Amino acid sequence: MLSRLPASSLQSLRLSANAHSSSLLTTTVRNVSRVRYVSSNSGASSGAKSFLDSRVTLASATLFAVGSVAWYTHLYGSLPFFGEVHANSPAEEGLHPQPYPWSHNGLFDSFDHASIRRGYQVYREVCAACHSLDRIAWRNLVGVSHTADEGKALAEEVEYEDGPNDQGEMFQRPGKLSDYMPPPYPNEEAARAGNGGALPPDLSLIVKARHGGPDYIFSLLTGYVDPPAGFEIREGMNYNPYFPGNAISMARVLFDGLVEYDDGTPATTSQMAKDVTTFLNWASEPEHDERKKAGLKAVILFSALTAISLYIKRFKWSVIKSRKIIYNPPADKTHH
Amino acid sequence: MSFANTFYNALVKRNSVYVTSIFAGAFAFGVSFDLGVSSFWDNWNKGKQWKDLRAKYVQDEE
Numbered sequence: 001m002l003s004r005l006p007a008s009s010l011q012s013l014r015l016s017a018n019a020h021s022s023s024l025l026t027t028t029v030r031n032v033s034r035v036r037y038v039s040s041n042s043g044a045s046s047g048a049k050s051f052l053d054s055r056v057t058l059a060s061a062t063l064f065a066v067g068s069v070a071w072y073t074h075l076y077g078s079l080p081f082f083g084e085v086h087a088n089s090p091a092e093e094g095l096h097p098q099p100y101p102w103s104h105n106g107l108f109d110s111f112d113h114a115s116i117r118r119g120y121q122v123y124r125e126v127c128a129a130c131h132s133l134d135r136i137a138w139r140n141l142v143g144v145s146h147t148a149d150e151g152k153a154l155a156e157e158v159e160y161e162d163g164p165n166d167q168g169e170m171f172q173r174p175g176k177l178s179d180y181m182p183p184p185y186p187n188e189e190a191a192r193a194g195n196g197g198a199l200p201p202d203l204s205l206i207v208k209a210r211h212g213g214p215d216y217i218f219s220l221l222t223g224y225v226d227p228p229a230g231f232e233i234r235e236g237m238n239y240n241p242y243f244p245g246n247a248i249s250m251a252r253v254l255f256d257g258l259v260e261y262d263d264g265t266p267a268t269t270s271q272m273a274k275d276v277t278t279f280l281n282w283a284s285e286p287e288h289d290e291r292k293k294a295g296l297k298a299v300i301l302f303s304a305l306t307a308i309s310l311y312i313k314r315f316k317w318s319v320i321k322s323r324k325i326i327y328n329p330p331a332d333k334t335h336h
Numbered sequence: 337m338s339f340a341n342t343f344y345n346a347l348v349k350r351n352s353v354y355v356t357s358i359f360a361g362a363f364a365f366g367v368s369f370d371l372g373v374s375s376f377w378d379n380w381n382k383g384k385q386w387k388d389l390r391a392k393y394v395q396d397e398e
Contacts, residue, residue: 103384110381114389144386147393263392289385297373 094244097212097219100274104281108296110289111282117145118261119279122272125259127203130195130250132183135204136283139177144282151177158182196236198249207277207284214277216242221273224252 051057072080086093103112120141123133138155142148155175160182163170175182185191192199201209210216219242227239227246237247254269254276261267282288347357382388 108377108380110377110384112384113386114384117389147390147395149395150393293373293377296377297369300373301369 091241092245094246095219095223095241097215097242100215100218102214102278102281104278104288108292110292112278113145114263115275115278116282118263118265118272119275119277119282120145121261122254122259122276123203123279126253126272127276128181128184130184130191130200131203132185132200133181133203133283134183135180135202137178137180138175140286142177144286145279148177155179196249200250203280203283205284207281209284214281217277217280218273220248221254221276222270 069080078084103109103115123131138151141154142151146154155177158175158179159172160175160179161170162173165171185194188199207213207217212219220240223240223242224238225241227233231239231246233239233247237249238251239246240248254272256268259267259272265271285291346353348354378385378387
């Protein structure tokens with residue numbers, strides 16, 4: 001019957017049982033009082049608990065072990081004491097891009113829409129000669145980088161095939177806001193034929209589709225250099241240390257002063273690369289700004305709700321946690 | 337009268353008032369929370385959003 005009571009009640013029992021000085025009771029108490037109940041205070045196992053078997057020691061040793069392994073893997077990129085075998089040299093896998101301070105990096109940072117607008121211009125005037133962007137429609141630019149009127153004007157510059165009309169014939173018409181951006185080539189084969197067998201990938205999701213995201217795209221566009229001595233490069237290929245394999249079919253396309261920005265920003269190579277990367281980042285994640293704003297709201301609301309429920313839990317449990325059960329044994333009448 | 341009493345007598349006593357005030361409170365909180373977060377957001381991202389640029393590009397303002 002005694003074993004069913006929580007340890008703390010046994011302790012108060014010891015106090016009240018002092019008068020009776022029953023040796024059987026005290027031994028039970030000693031055994032049971034080492035058990036620590038969740039709802040009892042740590043005072044129940046008074047100071048006797050050694051440093052080595054305390055939970056704090058266990059938790060901090062575990063944390064230390066996990067932390068040092070995590071720190072090591074972060075520093076050196078692989079687990080300690082486990083060998084790895086690679087078919088490629090690191091150079092062949094492509095240089096890791098430098099992390100750049102994108103103005104949309106932070107948790108609360110929206111895209112820089114002026115940069116998206118300039119980046120669209122670079123895409124249109126340079127990249128669109130080879131790369132499609134088929135998940136973006138003209139209407140997607142409206143309210144992001146262009147006004148509705150500008151969007152309509154841009155769309156109308158392009159002829160789209162539509163139909164059939166009531167004679168059953170297809171016809172050409174100027175583009176509308178709801179049309180998607182036109183591809184530079186009618187099909188993949190034509191795209192390959194025009195680029196020495198290499199397919200220029202669609203750029204709609206390219207920022208999400210590459211390790212390093214915007215850092216990689218920027219590094220790729222600005223990273224063209226002469227191949228190091230001894231590096232064999234095929235005719236029509238170009239050396240780029242950031243591209244896996246280092247030989248890429250796309251030649252360097254950005255040169256200082258290639259486009260003329262309507263907001264007067266000097267069109268240096270790195271400026272254009274930064275703008276077109278920001279534009280492609282937007283194309284990959286058009287929900288980006290809304291997502292971060294909604295995330296901010298969610299974090300505020302959910303942390304307030306968590307705080308409230310923790311408070312209510314403590315409030316409701318305070319009675320249970322602070323109660324004491326005192327057992328007064330009935331006076332033993334049989335032996336007297 | 338303490339705050340709790342005032343609160344009870346004004347809002348909680350009649351269920352019709354209580355429910356109405358919860359609904360109205362939820363609505364008011366929703367709107368003001370939205371406004372608060374938006375104004376922080378716009379302040380933080382000053383000059384970067386489309387609404388900050390739009391004026392430069394709209395033509396025929398009637």
